Amino acid sequence: MARVLIVDDAAFMRRMLTEMVSGQHEICGEASNGLEAVEKYKQLKPDIVTMDLTMPQMHGIDAMEEILGYDGNAKVLILSAIGHRQKVIEAMKKGARDFVVKPFQKEQILDAITRIL
Template sequence: MGNRVLIVDDAAFMRMMIKDIFTKNGYEVVAEAADGKQAVEKYQEVRPDLVTLDITMPEMDGIEALKKIREADVNARIIMCSAMGQQAMVIDAIQAGAKDFIVKPFQADRVIEAVKKALA
């Protein structure tokens, strides 16, 4: 069972919150990125089992990063993170290959449920 995670969010406190949820549930956070461009680079570098990807970020947004990561690895397991009211973007993300999405503020049980589903 894979449990190496790459966390991507432009807000450091969001990365910290989700990292806390992962570590408490036995997942290893192998890298973090603050924008989509870094996400694509880090993915190539660390080859995580799972990526949590924020939708709205500077440089390159989450949807664009999702497409680039999936181009490089069709088996990439990616969960999108979005704030409330971004349903259209979430649909775009699922169509682009995201396994699931979680809504901010994060609820630990929902995060872990999405992770287990994505890694299954």
């Protein structure tokens, strides 16, 4: 059972991910923007982070880079809308371990977490 930090600016998306992942993994925290994600990562030290790309204050790629700068072994799963292909490619080049395109199914998220761990 992995400890998961869920990062998304949409409360409904955080709630949906929590429902999908709970039972298989522990949700250790949530963040609604990139700045909060970096702070929560340092505080909670999760096994994996689900990271939205487009968020206020700090985008997901920037937050991921800060997290990886703090912990080079951090495992980040990018969650992206279908129209953000270039951003997903950029995130993968910069250290994301995997990505899932929104909208997604529970099995896709759980499979991606398993692959990353």
